[in-house]
Amino acid sequence: MTYGTPVIMANRFGPEGDSHFWGGSRILGPGGEILAKADDKEALxxxxxxxxxxxxxxxxxxxxxxxxxxxxxxxxxxxR
Structure with missing residues (x-):
């Protein structure tokens, strides 16, 4: 929000070895508002x-x- 820049955060979902990735990818607008959000599953x-x-x-x-x-x-x- 400091610079009014949209943010795109992509996060993996699902198991891999002993780890589990939670998903929750999202796109935030320039004011920090959520424009799109993935649930706890694979999603576009x-x-x-x-x-x-x-x-x-x-x-x-x-x-x-x-x-x-x-x-x-x-x-x-x-x-410099």
């Missing part, structure tokens, strides 16, 4: 992502909206 999930929603979420976050990118880039150049 899909979601529509909106560039407008991403831009809106980023504008609403002061950490992103008010960032002075050229200044940050200049300050970070000294750490």
């Amino acid at each position: 999930i899909v979601a529509d992502l909106s560039r407008t929603a991403i831009a809106k979420a980023r504008f609403e976050l002061p950490t992103h909206r008010d960032a002075d990118t050229p200044l940050v880039r200049e300050l970070m150049a000294g750490y």
Whole structure:
């Protein structure tokens, strides 16, 4: 949520050797909301992502909206 970026998390499901993978894959929108979620089984999930929603979420976050990118880039150049 810090950068208003959608997140896609893919997790395995089922047994393998002595392990069991729980599944639960999901797609999160730019505000952290769940757009799609797999149950505790094999599944294919899909979601529509909106560039407008991403831009809106980023504008609403002061950490992103008010960032002075050229200044940050200049300050970070000294750490290389």
